[in-house]
Amino acid sequence: MSANARPAPHRVLVFGASGHVGAFAADAIAGSNRNVALRVATSSVDKAGELKARYPSAEIVQADYMDLQSLVAAFDGVDAAFLITPDFRIDEQRAMINVCAAAHAAGTQPHLVKLTGVTIGINNANELRPSLREYPGPALQYQQARAVLNASGLPVSFLNSFAYFMDDLLTVWLLPLLNRRVLSAPFDRSTTFVDTRDLGEAAARLLLEPHDREHDGYMHHVTGTERIRFSEVATMLTEVLGVEITYEDDPQAFKDDVEEVVNMHFGPGATDYFVEFCLNEQKEEPLFIVTDVLQHLLGREPRTLRDWIEEHKSAFFPESTALPS
Numbered sequence: 001m002s003a004n005a006r007p008a009p010h011r012v013l014v015f016g017a018s019g020h021v022g023a024f025a026a027d028a029i030a031g032s033n034r035n036v037a038l039r040v041a042t043s044s045v046d047k048a049g050e051l052k053a054r055y056p057s058a059e060i061v062q063a064d065y066m067d068l069q070s071l072v073a074a075f076d077g078v079d080a081a082f083l084i085t086p087d088f089r090i091d092e093q094r095a096m097i098n099v100c101a102a103a104h105a106a107g108t109q110p111h112l113v114k115l116t117g118v119t120i121g122i123n124n125a126n127e128l129r130p131s132l133r134e135y136p137g138p139a140l141q142y143q144q145a146r147a148v149l150n151a152s153g154l155p156v157s158f159l160n161s162f163a164y165f166m167d168d169l170l171t172v173w174l175l176p177l178l179n180r181r182v183l184s185a186p187f188d189r190s191t192t193f194v195d196t197r198d199l200g201e202a203a204a205r206l207l208l209e210p211h212d213r214e215h216d217g218y219m220h221h222v223t224g225t226e227r228i229r230f231s232e233v234a235t236m237l238t239e240v241l242g243v244e245i246t247y248e249d250d251p252q253a254f255k256d257d258v259e260e261v262v263n264m265h266f267g268p269g270a271t272d273y274f275v276e277f278c279l280n281e282q283k284e285e286p287l288f289i290v291t292d293v294l295q296h297l298l299g300r301e302p303r304t305l306r307d308w309i310e311e312h313k314s315a316f317f318p319e320s321t322a323l324p325s
């Protein structure tokens, strides 16, 4: 072990353990054969019971990124923590400043592992296009989190999902899929998809391993297994679900389908922002790469999009389970 290595942790804190990624990180830690205590945090008191049922031997704490006192209590005795924040609905800078203050107060120099979704090669807010820099959406949030955490002097790593979550097919793109049998994803561009179970497990690996301080600020750029365009995803959905899904490259149609729901959930302007985000991905396509980092972290092949669709067939069109694939 290098002289700069921090030993494996004794107590790990996981935020967002009731949601995407965090739940699977907590599962992997709870199921590991390491001698490590798990503490899971939720900002919502209503979720404490559900978390206690899922993690009976874990400590459950209520902690809110906006409430410093609750964070100080949550970080007490912790030497590694998984951080995940919601898109749009939080002041990311303030949240991360509070996290760093609480982590310093713990006196244990906890290793912070933050989930981001940065385009590889975009390294600070000034490098974002104005439309993404001037709206408090995820592209800006990722860079704000990086800036605050990297300046904190704490051991920090980023699990950077340069990939859409496969689950998004059942949320972001679901309405037009069900209502019109189209994959409405404007600006047909190369992308990848990652399974949130794999991401959570990868986060657990980063948290449970000794952390070398020479790697502070390191971005673990994880992607899916293959480069794929949304038009090709439509073809894959058709093949696996046995239901004809047409690809639609029409920003206005996309907005018409989702604007009401998205703006209600994420705030005014969120749909326009999302369209800009997608257009930006098309412009940044030359920066697009697929990495083997996820495979390396997991020590096995990550799950593929085709297998994920097969597994979730009945969630799309229950009747398609009866159709030949």
Ligand SMILES: NC(=O)c1ccc[n+]([C@@H]2O[C@H](COP(=O)([O-])OP(=O)(O)OC[C@H]3O[C@@H](n4cnc5c(N)ncnc54)[C@H](OP(=O)(O)O)[C@@H]3O)[C@@H](O)[C@H]2O)c1
Pocket (backbone or CB within 6 Å): 015, 016, 017, 018, 019, 020, 021, 022, 041, 042, 043, 044, 047, 063, 064, 065, 066, 084, 085, 086, 087, 090, 115, 116, 117, 138, 161, 162, 163, 164, 165, 168
């Ligand atoms: N979807 C994608 O394709 C994709 C791709 C790459 C990266 N990402 C990134 O992944 C991250 C998570 O996305 P998501 O859709 O899974 O997010 P999410 O479920 O909306 O939020 C993540 C978690 O944050 C916790 N949380 C919310 N407010 C909090 C607060 N004030 N204090 C403490 N915890 C709080 C929630 O847990 P509690 O309610 O229990 O507190 C929740 O489970 C985002 O940063 C997103 O940009 C997403």
